[in-house]
Amino acid sequence: MNEIKGGCLCGGVRYESAQAPVMSAVCHCSHCQKQSGSAFSTNVVVPAAGFSVAAKTLATYDDVGDSGLAVKRHFCSNCGSPVYSEVQAHPGVVALKAGTLDDPSWVQPNVHIWRCSAQPWVPLADGAVCFERNPDA
Ligand SMILES: [Zn+2]
Numbered sequence: 001m002n003e004i005k006g007g008c009l010c011g012g013v014r015y016e017s018a019q020a021p022v023m024s025a026v027c028h029c030s031h032c033q034k035q036s037g038s039a040f041s042t043n044v045v046v047p048a049a050g051f052s053v054a055a056k057t058l059a060t061y062d063d064v065g066d067s068g069l070a071v072k073r074h075f076c077s078n079c080g081s082p083v084y085s086e087v088q089a090h091p092g093v094v095a096l097k098a099g100t101l102d103d104p105s106w107v108q109p110n111v112h113i114w115r116c117s118a119q120p121w122v123p124l125a126d127g128a129v130c131f132e133r134n135p136d137a
Pocket residue numbers: 008009010011012013057076077078079080081
């Protein structure tokens with residue numbers, strides 16, 4: 001398995017996962033666009049059980065998902081990097097922002113969610129599994 005370690009731009013927040021990822025997914029929802037300042041966020045989903053964070057500067061924005069349930073968006077209060085999210089609708093896992101991995105080269109997102117709000121210029125890989133909104137919806 002690839003080593004799953006990463007952190008924010010300034011290094012104030014560092015994390016690692018002792019377990020292999022469950023999946024990698026691109027989220028095109030409007031909240032991820034806002035938070036990332038980009039067209040989408042790329043998430044590596046790992047089990048919460050093996051996930052640990054060492055953080056001097058971790059802050060949390062309490063967001064609410066389309067489900068009406070809480071989405072805790074954790075970021076670095078020093079450099080502003082979005083680092084990971086906990087989604088109440090999907091307990092037991094943590095969604096890491098793939099760009100915060102020390103080595104993101106192995107990430108191969110195979111699922112796209114919230115395609116209904118994807119930017120029109122973003123290409124989706126052939127054979128990618130797409131959901132217009134959340135997979136559960
Ligand atoms: Zn930072």
